[in-house]
Amino acid sequence: MNFEVWPEAMELGRMFADEGYELALVGGPVRDLLLHRASHDLDFTTDARPEQFEPILKRWGHDGFWDMGRKFGTLGAMRRREDGTEVQVEVTTYRSDTYDPDSRKPEVSYGDTLEGDLSRRDFTVNAMALRVPDLEFVDPFGGANDLSRGVLRTPVDPRQSFDDDPLRMMRAVRFVAQLGFSIEPETAEAICDMGERLSIVSAERVRDELVKMLLSDRPREGVEAFVESGLADVVFPEIPALQLEIDEHHRHKDVFDHTMMVIDRAVALETGTDGAVPAPDLTLRLAALMHDIGKPRTRRFEPGGKVSFHHHDAVGAKMTRKRLRALRFDHHVVDDVSTLVDLHLRFHGYVDEPWTDAAVRRYVKDAGPLYERLNRLTRADATTQNRRKALMFKEAMDEMEERVRTLKEQEDFNRIRPDLNGDEIMAELGLAPGPEVGKAYRHMLDYRLDHGPADHEEALAELHRWWSEQQAA
Structure with a gap:
């Protein structure tokens, strides 16, 4: 399988290899390579620990470095090309996560192999890797085949996968919208049965997946999958309720x-x-x-x-x-x-x-x-x-x-405003600041909208007419 890979990825791979470490492009960028889609942010995984690859990443990313994900084994860097575009990369140590059943936050433990790291990914189409710089394609779960068929399937038993991280169910319907894929029957059945697990996921995480779904090329397909899966019943019940x-x-x-x-x-x-x-x-x-x-x-x-x-x-x-x-x-x-x-x-x-x-x-x-x-x-x-x-x-x-x-x-x-401002209204009616001034201002704005611009004398006459009605009432 031939790949045209970003030169920055190849350079970073050589820098890791020179230090004796493995490096592989993983997840979305590999999927997008096979789909011939643009991908601006590059995700990598490595056998090196963060403290070991941090110096390498800082040398490569001379235009930016961040370590907010250090506790999860992730460091990031950025480089600007000559044409002004930016390349951002994130590198994560091989992972072997375990999850608390009452939380989707993983207890991070480092893994030893690329294949083991791929097994914890959400779907097979995101569980492919490309070793750099030697360009060895790694696909232990048949992701390339699922990609060609347009199918979403989990690398491991879907019930285990969604029990570990319920947000993966929301990602499934998001990928329906973004990629136009269908959800494999066993995976779809698990989503229907396990939707209530979403209740442990923060509202912000659910919102972010909804936003990505709605901003995709196929928001309708995403919403339909969201409802058919039963997930909408859990987090957005007003939408399935439309099925009167x-x-x-x-x-x-x-x-x-x-x-x-x-x-x-x-x-x-x-x-x-x-x-x-x-x-x-x-x-x-x-x-x-x-x-x-x-x-x-x-x-x-x-x-x-x-x-x-x-x-x-x-x-x-x-x-x-x-x-x-x-x-x-x-x-x-x-x-x-x-x-x-x-x-x-x-x-x-x-x-x-x-x-x-x-x-x-x-x-x-x-x-x-x-x-x-x-x-x-x-x-x-x-x-x-x-x-x-x-x-x-x-x-x-x-x-x-x-x-x-x-x-x-x-x-x-x-810029439409009343023909009289608040100071003029207070002076004319002898009012101090308060609710009555606000009512008079809104009335004069309505008068302006209904009748167009009025001269000063006409505006004063209308203000006094309205104020007399208010006093009589």
Whole structure:
């Protein structure tokens, strides 16, 4: 088997060999070599102990060195190429881990052989190695064959593997999304039976796997595997709950299938690194996944056989906020995704009756920096098979976006403020700082959005009119 290996890997292999140590490229980089995929970070394993190979790694990585993983036998280094790109490497001593059944943190003990180290890897496609510098390919568990078949299988009994480290089950569904692979039946059965073991894994670790899955080329396939495996029932139960039982007359479409379509459509509407919504975009993809999670809780069977989901947007926004917080997402992501879920139905009224300029301003103002994402989520959510309705919706959205562009040429929506500021309001009404000033400010902002810019006298008249109503009430 011929390999074109990074020159930096070959050089590091020779440096280890000169000191009498073994070195092998391992895991993802070897898999990616066989798949002809780019891999920027290189992982190695060695028979040398950290204190033995640290001087070698420091000589090689003259642009950076780190040792945060020292207690696990891992050291890292970085080198810049002449073209400015960076090569990062991590080297780990052969491992032979043992696990506490109540924790996924291994008790590290060093191993003696490369084959033994490979046996503790998550899947056979990641349990291949390439010795450097002599380029001997090592594949004791048939990883190359599984790679060619597109199959995920554990090197050892899957129940032992997942019992040792339950997070490997999440990695399985992540690799379905990233690589387009299927999970081997015995491995899939073990995941279905052992999903509850995920409860010992930290929320942050689960979140990181979800993020990688959603940012992959095939997020829909990953979510479907996540649900089919039963893992979603343990860590994200709102998603499998979308599989609502369809009534015999099919008065509403399957919410889970609809959500999968929305994810596909949202991904297709991302506009790349130079566009308004960079690709891949975690906020948009999370919003597509969660936009309808309020439907199971709000479903009602109405007189006449209709099915309704009143206020599922507001209910779903609260559920979204709670779940994303539980998964330890950054608060900006929590706020943005929750807002998109809350606003995802806002545009629908425009199709039946185009808005006034004031309503358009308010839509843009409420969406704020999420305006472009909200429009893409709204377009993705329009999955009707009725061609006439689909065309009407598209034309309405196109028209609204054009109106926004025209209005933005007249004024900067992001800088819209009331015609009177807080100091002017307090001076005019004789108020001290407090809640009443805030109410007056919000009213004047609403007036500005509804009527456009007003001159000073008109703004004062409106303030006093509103204040008189407040006093009378």
